Amino acid sequence: MLFELSVNHIIFIIGISNLSNDINFLLAKLVNSTVLVGAAFLIGFIFYRHRMTEFIYRKKLMENEENFKRLFYANPYPVFITRQKDGKIIEANKRAYQLMEVEEEDLDSFNGINDYIKNDSRQALEEELKEHSSTFNRIIEYDFNGNRKWVTANYEIIDYHDEKCILTGIMDITEIRKAEEELSRYASVDSLTGIMNRRMGLKKLEELLTQAKEEFMEFVLCFLDIDNLKYVNDTYGHSEGDCYIQTLCSMVKNKLDKEDMFFRVGGDEFIIVFGKKNKCQAEKIWDEIKKQFDESNMKDEFPYNIMASHGLFYFCTGMDIDLEQIIEKADKMMYEEKQMLKKEYQNK
16 A cells, blocks of 8 residues: 555656646645645554454454354363343253253253252342352252252353353262262261261250240150160170161151151160150150050060150250250159169069
8 A cells, every 4th residue: 555655646746747847836736745645544554453453353253262162062061051131041062961961953942041940049140140240169959850960050141142141161069969968868867777866866956955045945855765675685686686776766756746856865775855745745645655565565576575764854945954954854764764664574
Protein backbone atom coordinates (compact mmCIF):
# COMPACT_ATOMS: atom_id res chain seq x y z
CA MET A 1 0.00 0.00 0.00
CA LEU A 2 2.86 2.36 0.85
CA PHE A 3 4.57 1.56 -2.48
CA GLU A 4 1.38 2.24 -4.49
CA LEU A 5 0.72 5.51 -2.67
CA SER A 6 4.32 6.64 -3.20
CA VAL A 7 4.28 5.81 -6.97
CA ASN A 8 0.91 7.52 -7.49
CA HIS A 9 2.09 10.55 -5.51
CA ILE A 10 5.24 10.88 -7.64
CA ILE A 11 3.19 10.58 -10.86
CA PHE A 12 0.78 13.21 -9.50
CA ILE A 13 3.63 15.63 -8.68
CA ILE A 14 5.21 15.16 -12.11
CA GLY A 15 1.85 15.78 -13.76
CA ILE A 16 1.16 18.93 -11.71
CA SER A 17 4.65 20.32 -12.44
CA ASN A 18 4.11 19.83 -16.19
CA LEU A 19 0.73 21.53 -16.15
CA SER A 20 1.67 24.53 -14.02
CA ASN A 21 4.63 26.94 -14.08
CA ASP A 22 3.56 28.73 -10.87
CA ILE A 23 5.98 27.62 -8.18
CA ASN A 24 3.72 28.71 -5.31
CA PHE A 25 0.76 26.82 -6.75
CA LEU A 26 3.00 23.80 -7.25
CA LEU A 27 4.30 23.88 -3.63
CA ALA A 28 0.77 24.26 -2.25
CA LYS A 29 -0.43 21.27 -4.26
CA LEU A 30 2.68 19.31 -3.24
CA VAL A 31 2.08 19.94 0.49
CA ASN A 32 -1.66 19.22 0.29
CA SER A 33 -1.20 16.01 -1.66
CA THR A 34 1.60 14.81 0.61
CA VAL A 35 -0.56 15.42 3.71
CA LEU A 36 -3.48 13.54 2.09
CA VAL A 37 -1.20 10.67 1.12
CA GLY A 38 0.19 10.52 4.66
CA ALA A 39 -3.33 10.60 6.15
CA ALA A 40 -4.53 7.93 3.73
CA PHE A 41 -1.59 5.75 4.59
CA LEU A 42 -2.13 6.27 8.34
CA ILE A 43 -5.86 5.41 8.09
CA GLY A 44 -5.10 2.39 5.95
CA PHE A 45 -2.41 1.25 8.38
CA ILE A 46 -4.79 1.61 11.34
CA PHE A 47 -7.43 -0.50 9.53
CA TYR A 48 -4.76 -3.02 8.64
CA ARG A 49 -3.58 -3.32 12.24
CA HIS A 50 -7.16 -3.63 13.46
CA ARG A 51 -7.92 -6.40 10.97
CA MET A 52 -4.64 -8.12 11.77
CA THR A 53 -5.39 -8.01 15.51
CA GLU A 54 -8.89 -9.33 14.84
CA PHE A 55 -7.46 -12.09 12.65
CA ILE A 56 -4.91 -13.12 15.31
CA TYR A 57 -7.62 -13.02 18.00
CA ARG A 58 -9.95 -15.21 15.92
CA LYS A 59 -7.13 -17.58 15.14
CA LYS A 60 -6.23 -17.90 18.83
CA LEU A 61 -9.91 -18.28 19.68
CA MET A 62 -10.22 -21.13 17.20
CA GLU A 63 -7.03 -22.72 18.56
CA ASN A 64 -8.29 -22.36 22.13
CA GLU A 65 -11.63 -23.87 21.15
CA GLU A 66 -9.87 -26.80 19.49
CA ASN A 67 -7.66 -27.26 22.57
CA PHE A 68 -10.74 -27.05 24.80
CA LYS A 69 -12.52 -29.70 22.73
CA ARG A 70 -9.49 -31.97 22.80
CA LEU A 71 -9.20 -31.61 26.59
CA PHE A 72 -12.99 -31.93 26.99
CA TYR A 73 -13.35 -35.14 25.02
CA ALA A 74 -10.05 -36.69 26.13
CA ASN A 75 -10.72 -36.02 29.82
CA PRO A 76 -10.59 -39.30 31.75
CA TYR A 77 -13.38 -38.05 34.06
CA PRO A 78 -17.03 -37.32 33.17
CA VAL A 79 -17.42 -33.75 31.92
CA PHE A 80 -20.52 -32.09 30.49
CA ILE A 81 -21.89 -28.65 29.66
CA THR A 82 -25.41 -27.67 30.65
CA ARG A 83 -27.49 -24.62 29.86
CA GLN A 84 -27.74 -22.46 32.95
CA LYS A 85 -31.40 -21.60 32.42
CA ASP A 86 -32.81 -25.14 32.32
CA GLY A 87 -29.98 -27.58 33.13
CA LYS A 88 -30.25 -29.24 29.69
CA ILE A 89 -27.07 -31.07 28.66
CA ILE A 90 -25.73 -29.70 25.37
CA GLU A 91 -22.29 -31.35 25.38
CA ALA A 92 -20.81 -34.38 27.11
CA ASN A 93 -17.73 -36.55 26.80
CA LYS A 94 -17.64 -40.34 26.54
CA ARG A 95 -17.17 -40.92 30.28
CA ALA A 96 -20.19 -38.74 31.04
CA TYR A 97 -22.34 -40.85 28.70
CA GLN A 98 -21.13 -43.98 30.49
CA LEU A 99 -21.94 -42.48 33.90
CA MET A 100 -25.43 -41.43 32.85
CA GLU A 101 -25.95 -44.71 30.96
CA VAL A 102 -27.23 -42.90 27.88
CA GLU A 103 -26.19 -43.06 24.21
CA GLU A 104 -24.94 -39.94 22.43
CA GLU A 105 -27.84 -39.99 19.95
CA ASP A 106 -30.32 -40.03 22.86
CA LEU A 107 -28.90 -36.90 24.49
CA ASP A 108 -31.65 -34.63 23.11
CA SER A 109 -34.32 -36.66 24.88
CA PHE A 110 -32.32 -36.80 28.13
CA ASN A 111 -33.79 -34.69 30.93
CA GLY A 112 -31.87 -31.89 32.58
CA ILE A 113 -29.09 -33.31 34.75
CA ASN A 114 -30.50 -31.54 37.80
CA ASP A 115 -33.54 -33.83 37.74
CA TYR A 116 -31.26 -36.65 38.86
CA ILE A 117 -29.65 -34.86 41.83
CA LYS A 118 -30.92 -36.30 45.10
CA ASN A 119 -29.11 -34.49 47.93
CA ASP A 120 -28.47 -31.00 46.60
CA SER A 121 -30.54 -27.97 45.69
CA ARG A 122 -30.37 -26.40 42.24
CA GLN A 123 -31.35 -23.08 43.81
CA ALA A 124 -28.48 -23.27 46.34
CA LEU A 125 -26.08 -24.15 43.53
CA GLU A 126 -27.27 -21.24 41.38
CA GLU A 127 -26.90 -18.80 44.27
CA GLU A 128 -23.34 -19.93 44.91
CA LEU A 129 -22.46 -19.74 41.21
CA LYS A 130 -24.03 -16.29 41.00
CA GLU A 131 -21.84 -15.11 43.86
CA HIS A 132 -18.57 -16.85 42.98
CA SER A 133 -19.02 -17.96 39.31
CA SER A 134 -17.66 -21.37 40.36
CA THR A 135 -17.82 -23.95 43.12
CA PHE A 136 -15.56 -26.92 43.73
CA ASN A 137 -15.54 -30.30 45.51
CA ARG A 138 -19.30 -30.40 46.01
CA ILE A 139 -20.51 -33.85 47.13
CA ILE A 140 -23.48 -34.81 44.96
CA GLU A 141 -25.69 -37.89 44.86
CA TYR A 142 -27.15 -38.75 41.46
CA ASP A 143 -29.83 -41.35 40.79
CA PHE A 144 -29.88 -42.34 37.12
CA ASN A 145 -33.02 -44.49 36.84
CA GLY A 146 -32.29 -46.35 40.07
CA ASN A 147 -28.53 -46.44 39.59
CA ARG A 148 -27.21 -44.51 42.61
CA LYS A 149 -23.97 -42.60 42.05
CA TRP A 150 -21.92 -40.45 44.44
CA VAL A 151 -19.58 -37.90 42.87
CA THR A 152 -17.48 -34.88 43.71
CA ALA A 153 -18.51 -32.11 41.31
CA ASN A 154 -16.83 -28.90 40.18
CA TYR A 155 -18.99 -26.22 38.51
CA GLU A 156 -17.99 -23.11 36.58
CA ILE A 157 -20.05 -20.64 34.55
CA ILE A 158 -18.80 -20.25 30.96
CA ASP A 159 -19.98 -18.62 27.71
CA TYR A 160 -20.61 -21.38 25.22
CA HIS A 161 -22.09 -20.66 21.79
CA ASP A 162 -23.29 -17.23 22.91
CA GLU A 163 -25.26 -18.40 25.96
CA LYS A 164 -24.52 -18.84 29.64
CA CYS A 165 -23.68 -22.42 30.47
CA ILE A 166 -22.29 -24.43 33.35
CA LEU A 167 -19.20 -26.54 32.82
CA THR A 168 -19.37 -29.53 35.17
CA GLY A 169 -16.53 -31.90 35.91
CA ILE A 170 -17.20 -34.84 38.20
CA MET A 171 -15.33 -37.75 39.73
CA ASP A 172 -17.22 -40.92 40.56
CA ILE A 173 -16.65 -41.73 44.25
CA THR A 174 -19.45 -44.29 44.57
CA GLU A 175 -17.14 -47.14 45.58
CA ILE A 176 -15.29 -44.89 48.04
CA ARG A 177 -18.61 -43.76 49.51
CA LYS A 178 -19.80 -47.36 49.85
CA ALA A 179 -16.55 -48.27 51.60
CA GLU A 180 -16.97 -45.29 53.95
CA GLU A 181 -20.55 -46.28 54.74
CA GLU A 182 -19.44 -49.86 55.35
CA LEU A 183 -16.65 -48.71 57.67
CA SER A 184 -19.05 -46.36 59.45
CA ARG A 185 -21.50 -49.22 59.91
CA TYR A 186 -18.81 -51.48 61.31
CA ALA A 187 -17.69 -48.66 63.60
CA SER A 188 -21.18 -48.23 65.05
CA VAL A 189 -22.73 -51.72 64.86
CA ASP A 190 -21.97 -54.80 66.92
CA SER A 191 -20.84 -57.45 64.45
CA LEU A 192 -22.45 -60.38 66.28
CA THR A 193 -25.91 -59.01 67.01
CA GLY A 194 -26.35 -56.28 64.38
CA ILE A 195 -27.43 -53.73 67.00
CA MET A 196 -25.50 -50.60 68.01
CA ASN A 197 -22.18 -51.12 69.78
CA ARG A 198 -21.12 -49.51 73.05
CA ARG A 199 -19.45 -46.46 71.48
CA MET A 200 -22.43 -45.49 69.33
CA GLY A 201 -24.99 -46.34 72.01
CA LEU A 202 -23.33 -44.17 74.65
CA LYS A 203 -22.96 -41.37 72.10
CA LYS A 204 -26.70 -41.49 71.35
CA LEU A 205 -27.46 -41.47 75.06
CA GLU A 206 -25.28 -38.39 75.60
CA GLU A 207 -27.14 -36.64 72.78
CA LEU A 208 -30.42 -37.61 74.42
CA LEU A 209 -29.36 -36.07 77.75
CA THR A 210 -28.20 -32.91 75.98
CA GLN A 211 -31.56 -32.64 74.24
CA ALA A 212 -33.31 -33.14 77.60
CA LYS A 213 -31.73 -29.89 78.83
CA GLU A 214 -33.54 -27.92 76.12
CA GLU A 215 -36.94 -29.63 76.14
CA PHE A 216 -38.93 -31.92 78.39
CA MET A 217 -38.02 -35.54 77.93
CA GLU A 218 -38.46 -38.80 79.76
CA PHE A 219 -37.10 -42.27 79.18
CA VAL A 220 -36.35 -45.47 81.05
CA LEU A 221 -32.90 -47.00 80.87
CA CYS A 222 -32.88 -50.78 81.22
CA PHE A 223 -29.60 -52.53 82.04
CA LEU A 224 -29.86 -56.10 80.79
CA ASP A 225 -27.57 -59.03 81.59
CA ILE A 226 -27.89 -62.45 79.93
CA ASP A 227 -28.10 -65.25 82.49
CA ASN A 228 -26.05 -68.45 82.30
CA LEU A 229 -24.04 -67.39 79.22
CA LYS A 230 -20.83 -68.77 80.75
CA TYR A 231 -22.57 -72.11 81.39
CA VAL A 232 -23.74 -72.28 77.74
CA ASN A 233 -20.26 -71.40 76.45
CA ASP A 234 -18.56 -73.98 78.70
CA THR A 235 -21.11 -76.74 78.05
CA TYR A 236 -22.10 -76.31 74.40
CA GLY A 237 -19.28 -74.18 72.98
CA HIS A 238 -18.87 -70.52 72.11
CA SER A 239 -20.71 -70.87 68.79
CA GLU A 240 -23.83 -71.93 70.73
CA GLY A 241 -23.18 -69.07 73.16
CA ASP A 242 -23.18 -66.68 70.19
CA CYS A 243 -26.46 -68.22 69.02
CA TYR A 244 -27.88 -67.65 72.54
CA ILE A 245 -26.94 -63.95 72.39
CA GLN A 246 -28.36 -63.51 68.86
CA THR A 247 -31.63 -65.24 69.75
CA LEU A 248 -32.15 -63.14 72.87
CA CYS A 249 -31.36 -59.89 71.00
CA SER A 250 -33.81 -60.83 68.26
CA MET A 251 -36.55 -61.38 70.83
CA VAL A 252 -35.82 -58.02 72.47
CA LYS A 253 -35.85 -56.15 69.16
CA ASN A 254 -39.25 -57.62 68.31
CA LYS A 255 -40.83 -55.66 71.18
CA LEU A 256 -39.11 -52.30 70.65
CA ASP A 257 -40.42 -49.39 68.62
CA LYS A 258 -38.63 -46.66 66.65
CA GLU A 259 -38.27 -44.40 69.71
CA ASP A 260 -36.34 -47.05 71.64
CA MET A 261 -32.61 -47.77 71.57
CA PHE A 262 -30.86 -51.08 72.05
CA PHE A 263 -27.11 -51.56 72.16
CA ARG A 264 -24.50 -53.97 73.43
CA VAL A 265 -22.31 -52.75 76.25
CA GLY A 266 -20.02 -55.75 76.03
CA GLY A 267 -20.03 -59.50 76.54
CA ASP A 268 -23.41 -60.44 78.02
CA GLU A 269 -24.44 -56.89 79.00
CA PHE A 270 -26.88 -54.73 77.04
CA ILE A 271 -28.75 -51.47 77.46
CA ILE A 272 -32.28 -50.73 76.32
CA VAL A 273 -33.57 -47.15 76.33
CA PHE A 274 -37.36 -46.99 76.30
CA GLY A 275 -37.90 -43.57 74.79
CA LYS A 276 -40.76 -41.29 75.92
CA LYS A 277 -42.00 -43.89 78.43
CA ASN A 278 -42.37 -44.07 82.18
CA LYS A 279 -41.27 -46.93 84.41
CA CYS A 280 -44.66 -48.65 84.38
CA GLN A 281 -44.73 -48.70 80.57
CA ALA A 282 -41.15 -49.98 80.43
CA GLU A 283 -41.95 -52.80 82.87
CA LYS A 284 -44.91 -53.79 80.71
CA ILE A 285 -42.69 -54.06 77.64
CA TRP A 286 -40.13 -56.05 79.63
CA ASP A 287 -42.88 -58.46 80.68
CA GLU A 288 -43.71 -58.99 77.00
CA ILE A 289 -40.03 -59.64 76.24
CA LYS A 290 -39.77 -62.08 79.14
CA LYS A 291 -42.93 -63.83 77.94
CA GLN A 292 -41.10 -64.62 74.69
CA PHE A 293 -38.27 -66.16 76.72
CA ASP A 294 -40.72 -68.34 78.64
CA GLU A 295 -42.55 -69.49 75.49
CA SER A 296 -39.25 -70.53 73.89
CA ASN A 297 -38.18 -72.35 77.05
CA MET A 298 -41.49 -74.22 77.25
CA LYS A 299 -41.04 -75.45 73.68
CA ASP A 300 -37.51 -76.67 74.48
CA GLU A 301 -36.17 -74.95 71.38
CA PHE A 302 -32.71 -74.93 72.95
CA PRO A 303 -30.95 -77.28 75.39
CA TYR A 304 -30.82 -74.39 77.84
CA ASN A 305 -33.19 -71.73 79.12
CA ILE A 306 -33.16 -68.22 77.65
CA MET A 307 -33.03 -65.89 80.62
CA ALA A 308 -31.93 -62.35 81.42
CA SER A 309 -31.88 -60.08 84.46
CA HIS A 310 -32.79 -56.44 84.16
CA GLY A 311 -32.71 -53.21 86.11
CA LEU A 312 -34.67 -50.05 85.29
CA PHE A 313 -34.02 -46.39 85.99
CA TYR A 314 -36.51 -43.67 85.09
CA PHE A 315 -35.14 -40.31 83.92
CA CYS A 316 -36.91 -37.06 83.12
CA THR A 317 -35.85 -33.49 82.44
CA GLY A 318 -34.77 -31.63 85.58
CA MET A 319 -33.07 -34.53 87.35
CA ASP A 320 -29.55 -33.70 88.52
CA ILE A 321 -27.80 -36.86 87.34
CA ASP A 322 -25.31 -37.76 84.62
CA LEU A 323 -25.14 -40.70 82.25
CA GLU A 324 -22.63 -42.67 84.31
CA GLN A 325 -24.85 -42.43 87.39
CA ILE A 326 -27.96 -43.47 85.43
CA ILE A 327 -26.22 -46.60 84.13
CA GLU A 328 -24.77 -47.35 87.57
CA LYS A 329 -28.21 -47.22 89.23
CA ALA A 330 -29.81 -49.43 86.55
CA ASP A 331 -26.87 -51.84 86.82
CA LYS A 332 -27.39 -52.00 90.58
CA MET A 333 -31.08 -52.85 90.15
CA MET A 334 -30.13 -55.55 87.63
CA TYR A 335 -27.60 -57.06 90.04
CA GLU A 336 -30.19 -57.20 92.82
CA GLU A 337 -32.59 -59.05 90.54
CA LYS A 338 -29.87 -61.47 89.47
CA GLN A 339 -29.01 -62.28 93.09
CA MET A 340 -32.69 -62.81 93.89
CA LEU A 341 -33.08 -65.21 90.94
CA LYS A 342 -30.01 -67.14 92.10
CA LYS A 343 -31.49 -67.57 95.57
CA GLU A 344 -34.78 -68.73 94.12
CA TYR A 345 -32.98 -71.26 91.93
CA GLN A 346 -30.91 -72.56 94.86
CA ASN A 347 -34.01 -73.00 97.04
CA LYS A 348 -35.73 -75.17 94.42
